Amino acid sequence: MVSSKDVAKHAGVSQTTVSRVLNMPETVKKPTLDKVMKSIDELNYIPNGHARSLVQNKTNTIALLSGPLHNPFFVDTTTAIVNYATEKGYRVNVQFVNDKNLPEAYATAIAHKVDGVILSCILIDDPIFEKLKKMDIPFITYNRKHKNNEYFVEIDNFQAGYLSAKHMIELGHEVIAWVGGTLSVSTFNNRYLGFLQAMEDYKIPLKEKYIFNTDTSKQDITRAFHELIQLKKRPTAICTGADSIALNLIDDAIKENLKVPDDLSIIGIDNVDLSHHGLIQLTTVGSISEQNLGFMAIQQLIEMIENKKNSCIQITESVKVFGRNTTRKK
Amino acid sequence: MVSSKDVAKHAGVSQTTVSRVLNMPETVKKPTLDKVMKSIDELNYIPNGHARSLVQNKTNTIALLSGPLHNPFFVDTTTAIVNYATEKGYRVNVQFVNDKNLPEAYATAIAHKVDGVILSCILIDDPIFEKLKKMDIPFITYNRKHKNNEYFVEIDNFQAGYLSAKHMIELGHEVIAWVGGTLSVSTFNNRYLGFLQAMEDYKIPLKEKYIFNTDTSKQDITRAFHELIQLKKRPTAICTGADSIALNLIDDAIKENLKVPDDLSIIGIDNVDLSHHGLIQLTTVGSISEQNLGFMAIQQLIEMIENKKNSCIQITESVKVFGRNTTRKK
DNA sequence: ACACAAAATGAATACGTAACCATTTTTAAG
DNA sequence: CTTAAAAATGGTTACGTATTCATTTTGTGT
Secondary structure, three states: OOOHHHHHHHHOOOHHHHHHHHHOHHHOOHHHHHHHHHHHHHHOOOOOHHHHHHHHOOOOEEEEEEOOOOOHHHHHHHHHHHHHHHHOOOEEEEEEOOOOOHHHHHHHHHHOOOOEEEEOOOOOOOOHHHHHHHHOOOEEEEOOOOOOOOOEEEEOHHHHHHHHHHHHHHOOOOOEEEEEEOOOOHHHHHHHHHHHHHHHHOOOOOOHHHEEEEOOOHHHHHHHHHHHHOOOOOOOEEEEOOHHHHHHHHHHHHHOOOOOOOOOEEEEEOOOHHHHOOOOOOOEEEEOOOOOHHHHHHHHHHHHHHHOOOOOOEEEEOEEEEOOOOOOOO | OOOHHHHHHHHOOOHHHHHHHHHOHHHOOHHHHHHHHHHHHHHOOOOOHHHHHHHHOOOOEEEEEEOOOOOHHHHHHHHHHHHHHHHOOOEEEEEEOOOOOHHHHHHHHHHOOOOEEEEOOOOOOOOHHHHHHHHOOOEEEEOOOOOOOOOEEEEOHHHHHHHHHHHHHHOOOOOEEEEEEOOOOHHHHHHHHHHHHHHHHOOOOOOHHHEEEEOOOHHHHHHHHHHHHOOOOOOOEEEEOOHHHHHHHHHHHHHOOOOOOOOOEEEEEOOOHHHHOOOOOOOEEEEOOOOOHHHHHHHHHHHHHHHOOOOOOEEEEOEEEEOOOOOOOO
């Protein structure tokens, strides 16, 4: 492998000068610069990023710990994050985390001294939070947040849950179910609490068996669906903890020959890009802002990395209902 | 930052021994090992990946140059690639490439001495091919391939185009359009050629104005759609170069109050996961195999990296039609 | 108790770059 | 011209690890 020393020898200068040509070309005289450039070109020299990272203690790399792409929310955010970071000169190490690989994902991110970590997968009382803070690695969470209530970008999840229930109630539904994710993640927890609050405010009776806070895997959602439709008093509306859950339920409904929204109204939360599609037209609750959470988070993270600003990031975006075709009057 | 030297001092051993504890623990006596482990733990030591990469000339990193995720094909492949590579102990640098950032994407991949490159975005006569080969960096292309016809995993694109036209013809359609991508990528080129061949074999007349080989951006596809429906003799069927194009067209059709498949039959190619969804049920042509191309490619790449096997990879998967609900008899 | 092999440990070095400090060359002022 | 300041360049070192080779310690058979 050709190194800067090889280039130096070839050009008849010192390795230091080669380094300068690459990093502060304005400090080297024109003829020397040309000579070195020519050698770089002829030898096909490309500087070794690891050596550079080692000495500079800067990697230009960001670790992204994302949820799985079969959830379209993460399709939108991953796209925004990778593209923005790439544009700003950072490489992005992506991992799709689940319960199993989470600790290892943290470890590799830290071992490679990434300049920052952006993660959606944090649990409410995840120990990684303090670890990252103590190691002084800039990080931010999007979608979910930690109980410490610092360094996050989220939507107003309580309000989102509230509005989704309110939407169904105002359409005249009385038997309303909830299918959300595990309550150990802030997002689902707050959305559920908002849902409960609306049900209480509007005095809609709610029984235990209409509530599912389950794993978000396809099988588990489908299992919840089948339990719901086997109830003697079948719900006419389902509020869900996320668009991905809503889409899953709609798929299940179609397989059972139930029409959405004629037989069953379903509303999501997140307003993912896919929900706009003509074939889908999912009614959902989402951020008022045009930008998705991933974009806002990566912007903040790079700001933190480059300006070393320490002001704690706490962003909660307002939400509204996007009425489309998967809900209707009872 | 705590280094292996710090650990060594703390444990009262040499740095060499610390290194051994991490890499060949069976060669160090139990009491010493325990001592070192304890120090590692107490000091919260994590080895520096860059220093390791520098000395070993191995990075455990793979560069993934993927197409954009708004194309669901890349959702499937990216998921498979990242998950498999992560499981095998590799980190994955993801970039979503387009015409503009392609050269830079190549450069960063090489600068960081990745162990391998997996790319979908290669052009038929892309100079990167020879470059990677000369630099002896293991690489593989999926979906698309280079004119050199080496190191690729693809579906039988010609056959896919052929079958998609045949499907429409057998349904009785006579005015059939083609909307595909630019012909400088192997995939679209061969799919288009297959389409043409079927039209010729079955003696279906085909006029220039029913053919669009365009950029695959949303706007360009939509533009093609509007040109098609403004023809005096409107096509009753559209064969497309990819599922993403088909989904785009269906969205356009719905916006124009055209019913798919009643007014217009549309078929895709790729059989992406999303096409199964109850709301979508896209008729498409796809690989016979259960595994997606990304999975097959990353498997091959890691095999190349670890076994240094040089046998040239050339995999072409057979295809078949997956009949669903976006096509019907004329 | 001894010799000798085998096991365990340590010291020194290389990897490729940027940064620091020292030296040489050029430029500008008098 | 001379001289001092400024610009350009070079020599050396540090970054944190794995590896090579040398040295010490342990174990084994007689």
